[in-house]
Amino acid sequence: MIRQYELVERVKAYDPSADEDLLNRAYVFSMKAHGSQTRASGDPYFSHPLEVAGILTTLKLDTATIVTALLHDTVEDTVATLEDLERLFGKEIARLVDGVTKLSRLEMHSEQAKQAENFRKLVLAMSEDIRVLLVKLADRLHNMRTLHHLKKPEKRRRIARETLEIYAPLAERIGMHQVKDELEDLAFAELNPEARDSILAQLARLRSEGEDRVLRIIDELTRIMHDDGLPGVQVTGREKTPYSIWRKLQLKNVSFEQLSDIMAFRVVVDTVGECYQALGIIHSRYPVVPGRFKDYISTPKPNGYKSIHTGVIGPERNRIEVQIRTRDMHEVSELGVAAHWAYKQGQPRQGAREYRWLRELLDILEHAQKPEEFLEHTKLELFQDQVFCFTPKGDLIALPRGATPVDFAYAVHSEVGDHCVGAKINGRMLPLRTQLQNGDQVEVITSKAQSPVPGWERFVVTGKARARIRKFLRTQQRAQYIELGRAILQRQFRQEGYDFTEKALEGVVKIFQQPSADDLMAAVGSGLHSGREVFHAVFPGHKPQAQTAPREFDERAATLVKPKPKAKGKEAPLPIRGLIPGMAVHYARCCHPLPGDRIVGIITTGKGVTIHTIDCETLESFNDTPERWIDVAWDVGETADDHVGRINLVVANEPGSLGTLSTVIGKNGGNITNLKITNRNTDFFELLIDIDVKDAKHLTNIMAALRATPVINSVDRARGR
Structure with missing residues (x-):
């Protein structure tokens, strides 16, 4: 202590x-x-x-x-x-x-x-x-x-x-x-x-096999920098953390050995000019790996990070990542805001609203209905993998990977998002659900007549966009519920021989724990209270007339935008929004959709609706019949049974490999329901495996755990079988 x-x-x-x-x-x-x-x-x-x-x-x-x-x-x-x-x-x-x-x-x-x-x-x-x-x-x-x-x-x-x-x-x-x-x-x-231990074991193996190689690479990079006029350069090697390697295995269909950036080499110099001089030295000596160059000096990350990243076929033909930065940049990259803290210079700041991401969180806070919703949207906003896009004026907008032009529009300004009708990406008009890529220039087209569309919630990925869309839809839905509740109460009062007035509700709003008459009518419209309950609260001494059960609920169910049917017996409600109650539903065997996947419904005469993933190749055959398409999404609020996830897997043909495979799947909460060997040779088996999983993320975690296992050569989701 x-x-x-x-x-x-x-x-x-x-x-x-x-x-x-x-x-x-x-x-x-x-x-x-x-x-x-x-x-x-x-x-x-x-x-x-x-x-x-x-x-x-x-x-x-x-x-x-x-x-x-x-x-x-x-x-x-x-x-x-x-x-x-x-x-x-x-x-x-x-x-x-x-x-x-x-x-x-x-x-x-x-x-x-x-x-x-x-x-x-x-x-x-x-x-x-x-x-x-x-x-x-x-x-x-x-x-x-x-x-x-x-x-x-x-x-x-x-x-x-x-x-x-x-x-x-x-x-x-x-x-x-x-x-x-x-x-x-x-x-x-x-x-x-288990996954961390597996990655640590493989890192230890690589370290023991290649320790001398790392030192030789550092020596060679240092020597070529000295020879070309950079005597003060400092070159070091740094391993990626086990968790960052795990995330790479989750996102890429590669084995542990195929990851090229497990070891990154840092070149630290004195000035910005020397950063680009060092880059020129490296690129002139070694072949560049396409798509691996990133200049965060000219375009810093939103958190202030500056560095040049490049991938090359380096010394001894090793594929390596090199990060080039100044000493000041290196300090900021490690300590962030603490490295240049204004209090150390006696310049106290009043707040931290200059951070764009923090302003976004405050905006989400303003539009979220309750704390849990704010937390959900915040997790989206803090998602780490990012793409960097530009406005037509060249302003940088950082977004989570998978973001769309609607997310971009809301990142520019809430009003721009609300009135977005289209987008030009790199000069081409493309659909609003298009996923943006690094370096895209996005021009948002707006119209004052436009307002947020319910379908946008299916594909936006930023917390700010989702919070704003949900707030608009809640406001719109509330207006519909008020009108519906008013109609229900008017009919109820008329059946009992009374004229309905909103003033009559003001005396009973407290009984139903509602702030106002509008809130009470909305509660009736949403089914929280019945028109009969409200009527008897207004006229407690009234004797009900003998009559058959009112048709109120049938009419309401037919009018509501989103009816919520109750499960009968042991039948659980389907975890899918956008379907008509009672409609037969099937999951497509060509793509095996899982909760968390983006999905679409296809109506088939006599069979009901078949659910496909949005990227399923089978959907191309329905391009000429758009009337058969239904916009659906998983309802994250419902608890569903296990779903079948199907994967293709290549495993080494050696004793114990199938046992290792099943152990890894079992330890990660999966259950193998079917296994088929599709190809075999002296070195490898190709397998098709069905696994019971909770959702797409669960399957992704299992696949990442398999990729971290030495006997597994490759894993990916099976499509079209």
Whole structure:
């Protein structure tokens, strides 16, 4: 545990003007406040805030941030209050501690609701002062380092998932790659230890086989730089992390050995001009790998990252990735916002709204209906794989991979997205569902008469676009429900011999826990309450007339845009939106659609609807009959049975390979239901395997685990069989 004087010395080493008295008082206050509290490991609880402060000293952060780290759990876990902190340490530190403090005393309906509300509070706090996020990331980093002390596996997995989905992307967004890499690796070790161990074993093997080769490559790159006039260059080699390799295996249909950028070589120089000089030296000496060149100096990433990346057939004919940057760029690439923190120059910032991604989160927060929806959209917004596109004026827009012109339009401005009617991509008019590629120039065409279309929600991938579309649809749907509810109540009142007036509802809105008469009519229109219930609340003494069951619900069901049929007996509701209740549904055997895939329905006379993936080759045969197409999507809110995912797989023909294959699938929650050998030779077997999985992501995880297995040569989803 760091001693009091050691902490002060660490801060004074990089900031001689640090307030030593303030640091000492915070140290003593936190130690006394936490008293005899202990952590799951058995260590004194005070060791945690002390370690968090220690992490932040390695980033050379200001005194107020270090003090906040020491005090960050006092309000949440001790009897100390924000008023105490403000009186003893000032308003600034009390505000920072409040931003980091969880809303632990809130009564929430679920763990997810609590997580969502806490994250909403964090976003608001860090929008005012980014130091809140720095403390939170250091707090999460130390908690992940000690995660193994928690006894409940489900709690460990929940914390690890939250880290992977939220905190690691947040660290990436502010350029703190060291923190991001460690958070991802610690979460990966908890969530998928078998895959991580497999990748580590293969890395160790490559390291033992190629350690001399790496040193020879570094020596040769250094020599050619010196020979061509760059004597001050520094060349190093860096392995990719196990998690980043795992993501590559998920996204690409390649084996572990086929990954070309497991080892990246960094060339660090003094100036920007020398970066391009080094690039010229490398390209003049070695063949370039097409499609592997990226210039993040002329076009920096949104988090400030600058570097030149290039792929070449380098020394000894090895295919390598080379990253070229200045020393300043290297510091920013590792520490991000902490590397050029304005507080160190005595220029305090009022907020962090200059970060575009943070402004996007605030915009999502404004349009989301509830905290859980905000959290869902935020995870979309923080998705790490990005494409970089340009406006006609040359402005850079960063979007998640798979984004469409509608996502681009909403990224430019919410109003542009709302009124988008078409898009020119690189000068060509293309459909709005077209997926954008790196370097595309996008011109959005708008019309004042246009408004968001329900179908857009099927293909947009950014949280901002989805939140805005959903808000518009909720508003539109609410208006429809109000009109429908009014019609139901008018008929109910007329049947009982009364004239309906909205004023009559004002006296009973509180009974139904509705804010206004419009809200009550919307509740009736949506089926939450019946017209008969409302009538009897308005006229409690009225005796109902003897009559047959009202047709109200039949008429309402026929009028509603989205009726929700109830399951009968043991029959579960179909997890697909956009279908007429009772319609027969089949899943196409040519493409085996899974929840998470983009899908389309094809009407077949006498058979109902067949569901295909949007990229299924069979769909070409229906191009001439557009009237048979139905716009459908998976309903993520429904729980569905297992679905069949089909994969093609090439496995080494050696003893135990089939056993290894089935073990990997089983450990990742899959169940083999059918296996067929389609080709065999002395070295390899080609297999066609059906696996019961929950959704497309589940199948992707299984495929990635298989790709990380030495006996597996290749894996991909089967199509057209």
